[in-house]
Amino acid sequence: MVGPKAIIHIDRLLSNFDLLKTHLGQKRLMAVVKADAYGHGSVECARALEDHGCDSFAVFSFLEALELRDNGIKSDILIFSKTHQHYLEPAFKNNLTLNVSSLDDIDIFESHKLSNEKIPNFHLKFDTGMTRLGINISDASNVFERVKRNLGTECKGIYSHYATADEGDLSFANHQFSLFNDVIETAIEKEIKFETIHFSNSGASINLDQSKFDQVRVGMLLYGAYPSSEVPKDLPVEPVMEFCAPLVEVRKVKKNTPVSYGGVYKTPDDCTIGVVQCGFADGIPREWYKEGFVSMNGTYFKIAGRICMDQFMVNFEKFTPSIGEEILIFGKNKANQILMENISETIKSTPYVVATGIKGRTQKEYKF
Ligand SMILES: Cc1ncc(COP(=O)(O)O)c(C=O)c1O
Structure with a gap:
């Protein structure tokens, strides 16, 4: 050994995945492998997880997603970052799922659809309290109408992101949950259907009710660490x-x-x-x-x-x-x-x- 070494225990990653799957019941687990899988190596981790049965991944940047595809990852890949016009064509070609998190993004998709028959899959992201990326909930009705009218079935999912799900005081997280619930109700009223609805990260997946959602996005717990000292530490995950x-x-x-x-x-x-x-x-x-x-x-x-x-x-x-x-x-x-x-x-x-x-x-x- 000549210098520092990060030994990545893939066996522990897989057993953490199994523990989470058991904990989450029938829900699909979207493995968050952004930022080089939190420093653990995104290609190696995604490859091992995919071989083990994980069929959904999330990354932050477009290049991170391409790196996974170029290295043979076949599963769904959602890109969390702000969408750009020039992503749409390669996203379609590489079967990558883009983030639609503002009215501008809807504009981009609509104009792309006018000049290209095919648009890539996307998930709608709503801001319920993180105040980062996300469509304002006051725009929900308008967005659902436009999506239904102009973008059709490529809208595969809808999601939001908790700001405080790993804290002891869950009042703000419950407030976000209730706002997101209203958004889902509006979607039902507008008769728009999603293949997947997801909201939870590691903190929420051990701290909050999952009954409304069919998928969770988990990073930190997969890598064997608890997101904060305030969450219940009932899952015997191991450091990867x-x-x-x-x-x-x-x-x-x-x-x-x-x-x-x-x-x-x-x-x-x-x-x-x-x-x-x-x-x-x-x-x-x-x-x-x-x-x-x-x-x-x-x-x-x-x-x-x-x-x-x-x-x-x-x-x-x-x-x-x-x-x-x-x-x-x-x-x-x-x-x-x-x-x-x-x-x-x-x-x-x-x-x-x-x-x-x-x-x-x-x-x-x-x-x-
Ligand atoms: C949008 C989004 N979802 C899910 C996650 C995964 O969070 P965690 O590592 O706490 O599970 C992150 C990570 O920061 C994120 O930005």
């Missing part, structure tokens, strides 16, 4: 990513030796300081150093001093570890477990930021 790095140097130092930039950490006793080859440029959050720890062969050791760009130091106390030892930064292996959620909570971040922060020289290795 094991982030580790090699020990490249050890030295004995005296009590009160300053370690790393600023000398803000001083050794509390005579001890062994080890240098681990992984820095914030590779994705270990710099803020973690204050309370942070790593694990080696089942024992936890404190990070000593500020994390540098390429390396960080660890206080191994009285141990004398061998150069080349694999140091677990987060995730789970046979002897150790450090949850990404613990790190993100300590540094007042989220597991989404920690997972997608893996970068730099980190090499991915897939375990099946």
Whole structure:
């Protein structure tokens, strides 16, 4: 091992998928593999999930969707990003599902339909409180009429997105649910039918009633982390990513030796300081150093001093570890477990930021 490594446990991804499927009953699971599957590798994760029976995926960008198609993914792929006129033709050609999230998007689809017989499939997205992409609910009636009149059967789905579904207080999420419900009622009145209705993300899929919807869009839980500390932790999902790095140097130092930039950490006793080859440029959050720890062969050791760009130091106390030892930064292996959620909570971040922060020289290795 020459540098940081993200070992992706595909077996855990698949068992998390199975756990979620059991939890969700008959509902279809749309695996959210945007942002390189939250840093886990979108092609490899989608391929494994598809072979395992997952038939629906979501990405953010058009290029992410094309990458999946180019790598042989055959299932439905929904693109979350804002739609552009020049997406329509390649989306149709590649059987990709576009997001229609504004009146402008309806205009684009209508004018495309006038000059091309074929338009790609799309899902209508309504804004119920995220205030990001989404048609205003006050436009629902008008939109349904236009869709029915001008765009026909290519409108496959309708959805919205929760802003607070992973919080202990679900009052705003319930408010969003009720607004979305009104939108669905309007669609029923206008006699417009959808093959799929989806609203829930990881938080909602464990926190909120699913009875109205036939599909859920799940990312974080699939990768084995809870979206926040406020959701019930009843599903025994396992961390898919094991982030580790090699020990490249050890030295004995005296009590009160300053370690790393600023000398803000001083050794509390005579001890062994080890240098681990992984820095914030590779994705270990710099803020973690204050309370942070790593694990080696089942024992936890404190990070000593500020994390540098390429390396960080660890206080191994009285141990004398061998150069080349694999140091677990987060995730789970046979002897150790450090949850990404613990790190993100300590540094007042989220597991989404920690997972997608893996970068730099980190090499991915897939375990099946
Ligand atoms: C529109 C949309 N749906 C679903 C998800 C999946 O969320 P989670 O990873 O919490 O399951 C995301 C992720 O941010 C999203 O943007």
